[in-house]
Amino acid sequence: MDSISTKNATVYFNSDVYSELNDYINTTNPSKIFVLVDTNTHDYCLPKFLERLPTGDIIIEVMEIPNGEEHKTIDICTGVWEALSEYNADRKSLLINLGGGVVTDLGGFVASTYMRGIAYINMPTSLLAMVDASVGGKTGVDLGALKNQIGVINEGALVGIDTTFLDTLPQNEMVSGFAEMLKHGLIYNKEYWNILTHLEKLDISDLDRLIYDSVVIKNKVVTEDPGEKGLRKILNFGHTLGHAIESYFLENADKTPILHGEAVAIGMLLESYLSTKICGLSVKELDIINEGILKTFTKVNITKNDQKHIIDLLQYDKKNSHGIVKFVLLEAIGQPKLDCVVSNELILEAFDYYSN
Known part of the structure; x- marks a missing residue:
């Protein structure tokens, strides 16, 4: 399938995802790569993803957050910001969000605000994230039970939609x-x-x-x-x-x-x-x-x-x-x-x- 050009990024599909992702990494040469996952995508999606991400000497750090909408909070963001700081992430670091809507929304917000903004890429693994949450640059978290009250609109560098990740999803x-x-x-x-x-x-x-x-x-x-x-x-x-x-x-x-x-x-x-x-x-x-x-x-x-x-x-x-x-x-x-x-x-x- 052809790629789709958004205002500031490009959405790639299936066979093109990893070649384009690796081209982006080779071209931009990030200082470090951080992969944000939740407890589910850590187990079911991360191994496959890392197999297809040859990065040479660039350091890769994996950060895991709990699964579920109830964890889409500023407190979780604070933990991710602190982890980025502890791992010496700088303004040339890259954050890759590997997960559903919670991961792409929260990860995009974290990247958009850490050091006033670092590059990020969305790798949606749920149907919801593929067709909606990962595209368009809306990022953010909930305020208590109030949906998406805190956030910014800021597109990532690219979106990679690999529909084979849908094989890991439960029916609901x-x-x-x-x-x-x-x-x-x-x-x-x-x-x-x-x-x-x-x-x-x-x-x-x-x-x-x-x-x-x-x-x-x-x-x-x-x-x-x-x-x-x-x-x-x-x-x-x-x-x-x-x-x-x-x-x-x-x-x-x-x-x-x-x-x-x-x-x-x-x-x-x-x-x-x-x-x-x-x-x-x-x-x-x-x-x-x-x-x-x-x-x-x-x-x-x-x-x-x-x-x-x-x-x-x-x-x-x-x-x-x-x-x-x-x-x-x-x-x-x-x-x-x-x-x-x-x-x-x-x-x-x-x-x-x-x-x-």
Whole structure:
């Protein structure tokens, strides 16, 4: 597959990844190379990665963080910053983030802020990171249970997508990443949505092309609006309520945490219903969206009490301005609308629709 040029970097795929990575290292000659992994990618991905990373005399240090969204925190960043300092990382050092969305988000933020910025490369190993988190330069960490409240937009030197890493993923992580692909269809390309919701007509060999198409869609949006002043906001469809749901289930001890994509799937169902009330999305297309999403995602029980607390968390959404919650909704599949204001009463109505 051809590489994809972003505003400041390039995304390479499969057979090209390691040759381009090694060319970059040979050309830039970093003083040291640091590889950031989590406990899972340390065991399942790192050995294969290091086998294909001939670096001559350049020192390689591996840094490991715990696995899971609950560890995407400033405290973990502090530990990584301290490790970089202890290993005498300088401004010519290179950080390679080998992992899912937590590793690429956190690692990108660490690199962007250590000594006011060192070079970094993302090597996503989860479907979610391949189609979303590793591309576009958004880096950051959570503030308590609030998603991605601290961070910067800063692209890495390159992204290497080796889809053979997906062989290491459990099924629920694959499903989580699939939610972001469905989102790309809903906000940008109805034909792509139709393909994704009829996967029974495809086989596993088609996955690489679908991942590629998702990266193309995200890159087109990000290239036009790198600072998220306008168009890039459409990538947040399903995330206004999805992030609030994810945060709520993460911070409550009596709830079982749900994965990012699972929360976004709920958010897309809720926000599609809101779209029928505010933006003219047809009931027919709402039914198509419901059927497409519920083919893959099972419903989650969200009680009336849960709904109240989830609505309270909406105040922390990053699209808000002047205390007003702003949603991305749909006029039709493939036709998003920005900066929609929604009443709490309508949100509760959407939850009733979802539950029933």
